[in-house]
Amino acid sequence: MTRERVIDFLPAIYRPFLPDVFDRPMREERHATCAACSMCPPPEPDFPADAYFNPSTKCCTFHPALPNYSVGGLLADTSTEGAEGRRRVLATIAAGVGVTPAGLLPPARVLLLQRHGKAAFGRAERLVCPYLDREHGACTVWAQREAECATWFCKHNQGVDGRAFWKQVRDYLVEVHVALGTWVMRELGIDPDRIAEGFGPHLDALDARDLDDRPPAAADHARMWGEWTGREIAFYEAAYDMVRTLDRDRFTSLMGVAHAVTVDRIAKRHDAITDPVLPDPLLRNPLLRVDRAADGAYVLTAVDEGEATRLRSEIYPLLDLFDGRRRTTDVRARVIAETGYRVSDSFLQALYHHRILIGT
Numbered sequence: 001m002t003r004e005r006v007i008d009f010l011p012a013i014y015r016p017f018l019p020d021v022f023d024r025p026m027r028e029e030r031h032a033t034c035a036a037c038s039m040c041p042p043p044e045p046d047f048p049a050d051a052y053f054n055p056s057t058k059c060c061t062f063h064p065a066l067p068n069y070s071v072g073g074l075l076a077d078t079s080t081e082g083a084e085g086r087r088r089v090l091a092t093i094a095a096g097v098g099v100t101p102a103g104l105l106p107p108a109r110v111l112l113l114q115r116h117g118k119a120a121f122g123r124a125e126r127l128v129c130p131y132l133d134r135e136h137g138a139c140t141v142w143a144q145r146e147a148e149c150a151t152w153f154c155k156h157n158q159g160v161d162g163r164a165f166w167k168q169v170r171d172y173l174v175e176v177h178v179a180l181g182t183w184v185m186r187e188l189g190i191d192p193d194r195i196a197e198g199f200g201p202h203l204d205a206l207d208a209r210d211l212d213d214r215p216p217a218a219a220d221h222a223r224m225w226g227e228w229t230g231r232e233i234a235f236y237e238a239a240y241d242m243v244r245t246l247d248r249d250r251f252t253s254l255m256g257v258a259h260a261v262t263v264d265r266i267a268k269r270h271d272a273i274t275d276p277v278l279p280d281p282l283l284r285n286p287l288l289r290v291d292r293a294a295d296g297a298y299v300l301t302a303v304d305e306g307e308a309t310r311l312r313s314e315i316y317p318l319l320d321l322f323d324g325r326r327r328t329t330d331v332r333a334r335v336i337a338e339t340g341y342r343v344s345d346s347f348l349q350a351l352y353h354h355r356i357l358i359g360t
């Protein structure tokens with residue numbers, strides 16, 4: 001399916017009720033070429049092996065937290081394509097670790113490793129997602145992927161601004177997961193005190209069950225699930241039925257007053273990638289990391305926030321003309337006089353999106 005709007009990037013269950021901002025146009029992140037992973041070593045690497053992702057994990061060194069209604073959606077999917085995801089979800093439920101009324105949550109041990117092993121992201125076998133089909137390099141729960149998996153890209157067409165947009169969408173989706181998951185739990189009779197307590201592990205007080213990936217004691221499981229104990233699958237299926245039949249009015253009322261503000265923040269970040277207002281004058285970012293690729297191109301990365309951007313060697317010296325004093329029209333005039341190059345709006349926007357050029 002060709003993805004042309006923001007909503008096209010998200011699981012289908014959200015289409016009937018997410019607000020209009022999700023109908024805004026969105027292009028594929030053309031540098032995140034998953035079939036030939038752009039973070040994995042190319043045939044002729046420019047950088048040491050450690051700089052690349054592990055080809056057998058790629059970016060799926062992450063354990064998702066699948067909300068209750070998404071688990072139900074995976075269980076309800078009896079298609080051939082959905083069979084492997086369904087099988088894995090059933091296996092997780094049978095194992096009993098992280099099986100909560102809020103959804104299927106990462107085991108405590110994995111959460112701890114994820115949290116303290118950021119440099120291992122994309123590399124460590126130990127962190128590989130249980131829903132990744134490694135043989136085919138495919139996600140088995142893609143139809144119901146959660147916030148992080150739906151919005152994470154290793155590279156962004158609009159660099160820093162693109163990443164900020166997708167992070168905002170991710171944060172919004174996490175709010176949706178929590179609000180809808182909580183609504184479902186309340187409607188289906190989960191104990192309110194238990195809901196208020198939350199279902200994630202307390203990482204500063206892990207016990208032997210947590211460290212050994214064992215399910216909670218029967219009494220704790222029963223306190224969590226109440227009358228749904230032993231009928232967890234039916235609970236998830238009921239959750240899915242409730243959410244898939246939501247309409248926009250009901251959804252908006254469930255999300256509460258802060259919802260409009262979060263939607264406005266998404267719109268603002270969408271404007272920043274589709275219709276950016278560039279500072280004038282511009283300045284070559286003093287915190288640029290500069291590498292040379294094997295073909296002589298310059299590889300530029302804004303320290304702390306940027307994504308590597310290649311610039312042809314004859315273009316690179318022109319960056320020095322952006323000294324934070326000359327107006328952009330003056331720089332353009334000088335470049336065309338000295339080199340014959342015309343500095344286009346889209347080129348300047350790209351340099352700004354990647355923070356190669358910044359405001360003063």
Ligand code: SF4
Pocket residue numbers: 031032033034035036037038039040053058059060152153154155
């Ligand atoms: S998004 Fe993940 S799989 Fe796709 S190119 Fe980037 S690292 Fe590779």
Ligand code: SF4
Pocket residue numbers: 059060061062063064129130131132133138139140141142145149
């Ligand atoms: S749920 Fe799918 S996309 Fe997300 S980490 Fe696992 S395999 Fe990758």
